[in-house]
Amino acid sequence: MKFVSGVIRLSRYQEVAASVAVLSALGMFLVHSNALGEITAPTFLLVVLGNFLATTFAFMINDVEDAEDDARDPKKAKRNPISAGMLTHVQGTVVSVAVALTAMLIYTLLGPMPAVIGASVLLTGFLYSWRKVRLKGMPFIDMISHGYFLGSGALLISFLSFTEFHTEVLPAFLAVFLISLGGDLFNEIRDYESDRKAQLKNSVSIIGLRASIALRYIVTAVGLVLAVWIGVSNADALNIHVTVAGIVIIVALAGWLHFVAKRDVLDYDNALFYNTLLGTTFAVLVISTYT
Numbered sequence: 062m063k064f065v066s067g068v069i070r071l072s073r074y075q076e077v078a079a080s081v082a083v084l085s086a087l088g089m090f091l092v093h094s095n096a097l098g099e100i101t102a103p104t105f106l107l108v109v110l111g112n113f114l115a116t117t118f119a120f121m122i123n124d125v126e127d128a129e130d131d132a133r134d135p136k137k138a139k140r141n142p143i144s145a146g147m148l149t150h151v152q153g154t155v156v157s158v159a160v161a162l163t164a165m166l167i168y169t170l171l172g173p174m175p176a177v178i179g180a181s182v183l184l185t186g187f188l189y190s191w192r193k194v195r196l197k198g199m200p201f202i203d204m205i206s207h208g209y210f211l212g213s214g215a216l217l218i219s220f221l222s223f224t225e226f227h228t229e230v231l232p233a234f235l236a237v238f239l240i241s242l243g244g245d246l247f248n249e250i251r252d253y254e255s256d257r258k259a260q261l262k263n264s265v266s267i268i269g270l271r272a273s274i275a276l277r278y279i280v281t282a283v284g285l286v287l288a289v290w291i292g293v294s295n296a297d298a299l300n301i302h303v304t305v306a307g308i309v310i311i312v313a314l315a316g317w318l319h320f321v322a323k324r325d326v327l328d329y330d331n332a333l334f335y336n337t338l339l340g341t342t343f344a345v346l347v348i349s350t351y352t
Contacts, residue, residue, distance in 0.1 A: 071142075073120045074113075080118050081215060084237065085109045086346035088219025091230055093350045094298035098224030100350060104171065108222050110166035115179060118161040119186030119210060125153040126181040126190040126261055128261045137255065161187070173321030174221040182214035200267040203249075204242050212241025233291050238268030246277035247329050300349040307341040318336035 067199040085108045092098045124131070124141045131137035131144040138144040143153050161183050168179030185206050197203045213234045221231045249256065249265040250273055256263060265273040292299070314337055317326045326334050 070142040077116045080110045084215040085219045090346040092223040094295040095229045108219045114164035121157040123190040171222040185210040207245035208238040208242040213238040230278040236287035243281035307345045
């Protein structure tokens with residue numbers, strides 16, 4: 062039972078599922094909106110599962126490789142199942158590799174291009190955390206790699222599972238990349254002290270804490286503006302009733318959080334806002350694609 066609980070905690074599925082679903086749905090929606098290919102539910106389900114496993118692998122191997130460092134931080138030690146003694150390092154590694162291989166198998170079933178992009182996503186996710194390389198310890202490369210394997214890569218895989226490469230995907234690719242890059246900066250800012258103690262050199266350690274906070278807001282804002290532009294450009298393909306309802310829900314929640322609860326909606330630890338945002342976005346994209 063401890064092993065099973067450790068594997069579930071290692072997967073961090075609750076941090077992965079919603080964003081993966083949205084990125085997979087966005088790729089499918091762009092194909093539908095621009096009439097670039099045939100949309101089938103079985104293919105979409107494979108895309109979601111493959112992207113979920115690939116992203117889960119990235120989180121799992123990160124905890125495996127960071128177990129020693131996380132053991133020095135009481136909060137991280139409790140969250141990391143290897144640091145907490147629920148799994149051994151070998152067990153964590155074996156489970157992570159099994160998840161990666163399963164993801165790669167699914168990507169292969171989706172076609173040559175999804176397989177190539179999927180392999181690059183899995184490899185980047187591995188090198189990001191692997192101690193002998195550790196891309197997350199390389200200033201600026203850490204942000205670029207995070208933006209790809211935990212964001213735009215999954216979108217591209219979804220898009221290419223239904224069609225060939227078309228330039229219509231590039232604005233969305235950039236928007237997702239920038240938002241994911243902002244997420245990496247958020248994580249580095251949050252972990253600044255523990256990373257400094259672990260002597261991890263990343264972008265924030267070079268740019269500086271204050272400048273990094275400003276940069277995080279800028280790249281996130283640009284990504285969001287670009288995302289809105291994509292939505293407007295593809296408005297004809299959106300289900301108007303579901304879209305309006307979704308916008309009302311998100312704006313109302315954001316207003317309540319900002320003015321009443323006094324919480325920052327750009328704080329990625331704000332689970333209420335982001336789960337609602339991602340869930341609503343997923344519903345809009347899927348319903349718009351299939352109606």
